[in-house]
Amino acid sequence: MERYDLALIGFGGVNRGLAELIVQRGDDLAHEMGFALRVVAITDLRAGSLVDNNGIDLVPLLATEPHAMSFAGLTGGSADPRNEWVIRHVPSDIVAEATYTNPIDGEPAVSHVRWALESGKHVCTTNKGPVALAGQELKALAAEHGVSFEFEGSVVSGTPILRTAQRLFGGLQIEGVQGILNGTSNYILGRLADGLDLQAATAEAQERGYAEADPTADLEGHDVQLKVMILASEVLGAELSREDVSCEGISALTSTEVQDAASKGLHWKLVGSAKRRADGTVDARVAPQALPAHHPLAGIPGAMNAVAFDTDILGTVTVSGPGAGRLETAYALLSDIIAIHERHHASGSGAPAHRVLQEALRD
Ligand SMILES: NC(=O)C1=CN([C@@H]2O[C@H](COP(=O)(O)OP(=O)(O)OC[C@H]3O[C@@H](n4cnc5c(N)ncnc54)[C@H](O)[C@@H]3O)[C@@H](O)[C@H]2O)C=CC1
Ligand SMILES: N[C@@H](CC=O)C(=O)O
Numbered sequence: 001m002e003r004y005d006l007a008l009i010g011f012g013g014v015n016r017g018l019a020e021l022i023v024q025r026g027d028d029l030a031h032e033m034g035f036a037l038r039v040v041a042i043t044d045l046r047a048g049s050l051v052d053n054n055g056i057d058l059v060p061l062l063a064t065e066p067h068a069m070s071f072a073g074l075t076g077g078s079a080d081p082r083n084e085w086v087i088r089h090v091p092s093d094i095v096a097e098a099t100y101t102n103p104i105d106g107e108p109a110v111s112h113v114r115w116a117l118e119s120g121k122h123v124c125t126t127n128k129g130p131v132a133l134a135g136q137e138l139k140a141l142a143a144e145h146g147v148s149f150e151f152e153g154s155v156v157s158g159t160p161i162l163r164t165a166q167r168l169f170g171g172l173q174i175e176g177v178q179g180i181l182n183g184t185s186n187y188i189l190g191r192l193a194d195g196l197d198l199q200a201a202t203a204e205a206q207e208r209g210y211a212e213a214d215p216t217a218d219l220e221g222h223d224v225q226l227k228v229m230i231l232a233s234e235v236l237g238a239e240l241s242r243e244d245v246s247c248e249g250i251s252a253l254t255s256t257e258v259q260d261a262a263s264k265g266l267h268w269k270l271v272g273s274a275k276r277r278a279d280g281t282v283d284a285r286v287a288p289q290a291l292p293a294h295h296p297l298a299g300i301p302g303a304m305n306a307v308a309f310d311t312d313i314l315g316t317v318t319v320s321g322p323g324a325g326r327l328e329t330a331y332a333l334l335s336d337i338i339a340i341h342e343r344h345h346a347s348g349s350g351a352p353a354h355r356v357l358q359e360a361l362r363d
Pocket of ligand 2: 183211223
């Protein structure tokens with residue numbers, strides 16, 4: 001049976017979630033999809049690095065509280081994350097990048113992805129930074145090295161928005177997209193409507209694993225700005241910079257305003273949109289809007305997200321599902337791994353070249 005060896009970069013909520021899915025669903029996946037998964041390396045800024053070329057036993061790691069996780073002292077472990085060495089030199093097939101999203105320049109995740117692709121390794125990531133801010137360069141690098149760069153979880157977590165648009169909308173012209181693209185802010189707006197203040201509602205979203213390491217990006221719209229850039233590129237073929245996407249977040253909204261609006265049948269939502277203008281350029285923005293109850297985005301609750309695609313033949317097609325959450329987002333990485341498996345099987349190229357070489361040397 002085919003096997004993919006994984007290196008996990010960042011071991012917070014999402015990559016721990018992927019490890020959980022591998023432990024819980026590994027046998028089913030092997031049976032259903034015909035491939036096995038094994039984690040051979042993990043790095044994390046706080047925990048350090050852990051390498052075992054024969055496969056790391058994930059069960060004791062998952063039994064350890066995240067804040068108490070330290071790889072120093074374990075066999076193959078070190079207090080130093082050693083990201084570059086692990087990515088470039090530990091034999092693995094797929095690098096799963098899930099460190100924090102840096103909305104300014106995407107680093108250090110852009111470098112993590114670049115090192116992996118240059119080393120002939122496939123990459124899956126939920127990190128919006130590399131996709132929004134260096135997507136073109138990284139896609140070209142992946143093509144040059146004959147490997148995949150997959151990022152379904154960078155928009156709307158495990159809900160397959162990007163693959164739906166790419167695989168199921170053939171023959172349609174998409175003129176624009178608008179959506180609720182941030183689980184944290186949507187959850188917070190719901191809790192403001194319940195009477196909580198911003199600070200308490202944000203703390204709840206953090207507790208539930210929805211928020212960014214620095215929730216400013218959720219509150220001020222920067223996270224949605226990156227997602228609008230990704231959607232504009234993937235769906236409309238428009239390469240936008242952050243400056244092209246006007247951005248206003250929800251931090252100025254109070255519980256009283258949200259409740260007053262609700263009493264008039266209006267629902268405050270943080271909406272991200274990208275629409276093609278008549279001259280072919282794209283108008284892109286992020287702003288809170290008080291939507292009437294009949295609007296397709298008005299009833300999206302909690303950490304759910306939704307994207308409404310404006311199409312020429314079908315009119316508006318709306319897809320909704322979880323927009324944040326550890327396991328939901330880990331599923332996006334799993335769906336990326338399945339896509340990598342399918343693509344490289346369809347092309348007949350199988351495992352990446354470096355792995356074929358290693359196996360030839362072993363035989
Ligand atoms: N949690 C969610 O619902 C979603 C998260 N994402 C994205 O997925 C990524 C991971 O999210 P979470 O796991 O929730 O975040 P997290 O904050 O729980 O975990 C990130 C981990 O990366 C580690 N880290 C930070 N910098 C590092 C570095 N330079 N080298 C090695 N490790 C480093 C941190 O120590 C932490 O353990 C983020 O980019 C986030 O924006 C995307 C969709 C949904
Ligand atoms: N913090 C983000 C996580 C997913 O991208 C959100 O709440 O949507």
